[in-house]
Amino acid sequence: MSEKEVKNLEAIFEARIARDEKIEPKDWMPEKYRKTHIRQISQHAHSEIIGMLPEGNWITRAPSLRRKAALLAKVQDEAGHGLYLYSACETLGVSRDELYEQLHTGKAKYSSIFNYPTITWADMGAIGWLVDGAAIINQVPLCNTSYGPYARAMVRVCKEESFHQRQGYEIMLTLCNGTPEQKEMAQDALNRWWWPSLMMLGPTDAESVHTEQSMKWKLKRKTNDELRQQFIDQTVPQADILGITVPDPDLKWNEETGHYDFGEIDWDEFWQVVKGHGPCNKERMNARVGAWERGTWVRDAAMAYAEKQEKKKVSKAS
Amino acid sequence: MVNQNLYNYILGIGDNSLILGQRLGELCGHGPSLETDIAGTNISLDLIGQTRSYYQYAAKLSEKEITEDDIAFLRSEREYRNTLLVEQPNTHFGFVIARQYLFDVFHLLLLQELQHSKDDTLAAIAKKGIKEVSYHKRFSGDWIKRLGDGTEESNEKMQEAIDGLWRYTDELFEMTDADKEMVTEGIGVDLSKLKETYYQEVTELLTEATLQVPERKYFNYGGKKGVHTEHMGYLLADLQYMQRTYPNMQW
Numbered sequence: 001m002s003e004k005e006v007k008n009l010e011a012i013f014e015a016r017i018a019r020d021e022k023i024e025p026k027d028w029m030p031e032k033y034r035k036t037h038i039r040q041i042s043q044h045a046h047s048e049i050i051g052m053l054p055e056g057n058w059i060t061r062a063p064s065l066r067r068k069a070a071l072l073a074k075v076q077d078e079a080g081h082g083l084y085l086y087s088a089c090e091t092l093g094v095s096r097d098e099l100y101e102q103l104h105t106g107k108a109k110y111s112s113i114f115n116y117p118t119i120t121w122a123d124m125g126a127i128g129w130l131v132d133g134a135a136i137i138n139q140v141p142l143c144n145t146s147y148g149p150y151a152r153a154m155v156r157v158c159k160e161e162s163f164h165q166r167q168g169y170e171i172m173l174t175l176c177n178g179t180p181e182q183k184e185m186a187q188d189a190l191n192r193w194w195w196p197s198l199m200m201l202g203p204t205d206a207e208s209v210h211t212e213q214s215m216k217w218k219l220k221r222k223t224n225d226e227l228r229q230q231f232i233d234q235t236v237p238q239a240d241i242l243g244i245t246v247p248d249p250d251l252k253w254n255e256e257t258g259h260y261d262f263g264e265i266d267w268d269e270f271w272q273v274v275k276g277h278g279p280c281n282k283e284r285m286n287a288r289v290g291a292w293e294r295g296t297w298v299r300d301a302a303m304a305y306a307e308k309q310e311k312k313k314v315s316k317a318s
Numbered sequence: 319m320v321n322q323n324l325y326n327y328i329l330g331i332g333d334n335s336l337i338l339g340q341r342l343g344e345l346c347g348h349g350p351s352l353e354t355d356i357a358g359t360n361i362s363l364d365l366i367g368q369t370r371s372y373y374q375y376a377a378k379l380s381e382k383e384i385t386e387d388d389i390a391f392l393r394s395e396r397e398y399r400n401t402l403l404v405e406q407p408n409t410h411f412g413f414v415i416a417r418q419y420l421f422d423v424f425h426l427l428l429l430q431e432l433q434h435s436k437d438d439t440l441a442a443i444a445k446k447g448i449k450e451v452s453y454h455k456r457f458s459g460d461w462i463k464r465l466g467d468g469t470e471e472s473n474e475k476m477q478e479a480i481d482g483l484w485r486y487t488d489e490l491f492e493m494t495d496a497d498k499e500m501v502t503e504g505i506g507v508d509l510s511k512l513k514e515t516y517y518q519e520v521t522e523l524l525t526e527a528t529l530q531v532p533e534r535k536y537f538n539y540g541g542k543k544g545v546h547t548e549h550m551g552y553l554l555a556d557l558q559y560m561q562r563t564y565p566n567m568q569w
Binding site for chain 1: 344346348369370463464465560564568569
């Protein structure tokens, strides 16, 4: 294809996006669009899969049968999200095995929040309330993103996430209406998850390298700082209802702006965790790689069995 | 006056679901593939759901003010009546599948009979469970075939698991006093009548999967009398952790 033809295709492509038309797998797309989407969708899929681990940590110790069932269902939903996000990613011409390979070798990233440990039951509440809450803020705009398979996957993901968020908040509410010991557990969880949740919405706009291009392709509709402000404005009143305190002495309602002012985020901590040195980065990777390696003989067997069955069919037919 | 035999009978059935559901819950996020992970969690979820139905019914029958959670979390090890099979650890995926299949075949036979129980509640729980357990059995049976007739390595591993768990199968059919009494009252299932069908079905599938069917000679018992294997205490330590550490609280 000549340079002029490519330019022409690009112009048509950008115009379609500007008209809010969906781009589908078989449509022509610029290579950079394809790559950016593989990166973002796979990162999202990996986050769902790694995200199963901190919550899976409490399935065997859930305090009641109702909570155990709900937690199982939630972690199963996350596996399901991973599954259809990987499928959406595969429509861009990359295989699931390649994507796993990228995760297992550390080439692909996942949300840093899952590198923090879940050390009490209240963490199941805090993750649902804060982490899923922040995820929803990030993800709702993606239901209208330009790439069709991703947008459609996100519609379902968001519905389930908002259910998870309410479930998490309800765990917190139960703890806060419980004994002083339970309320203390809830406060402690908020203390530990608050700042990492704010970091989840990404580096400040000044540091964010992908924002401009992503806005154009509707992979992003608001900047990281706008999303963060929205999250804080929405979450602080919820903490008030719970009767627990957001661990930020600088947090204050600003009449003039109509938003909360908040304190400085420790970006050194953020980058440390992103670079692989958070409290659980190694544990999460070991768990994933270990499960994958321990499962090799199982996957090999399934392949071998399928081939044998196929041969039997062929020899029967001939 | 509460029917103590009925109460014990319900717990005997419910405990199998609870303990197997708990074991499967340990695996969530650690399976050999995303699809098996989802299936395992799904089975666990079904089993915990069944457990709740059984325990809620038992709690209602009890003279004491108790809930499903008191029954699930606040008994001593000797009071759990599950069979030894379901408490066995997730040694490797072959064991997970063998344990599941050896239980599922029994479980489905049991529920198919229990749906005709004179006790309407038990019959209803059984009827609902049949759909779920049919799926469990299809899942585990398919995997027995894949692993048995897959590669040399998978065949060895599957055989190791069948050989390791076989000795717990006969206990599934052991009749406790509560079992006998419930059969007399038309509520419970005569397990001894299911046994030959069970071994026949299992033998057929294992043979199809190119696996050796172990001899029906040496078996271990005890779970139904509350005498468990050494694995059980650790399982309960996890299961009961919150309720024991923070007693008398709402969650």
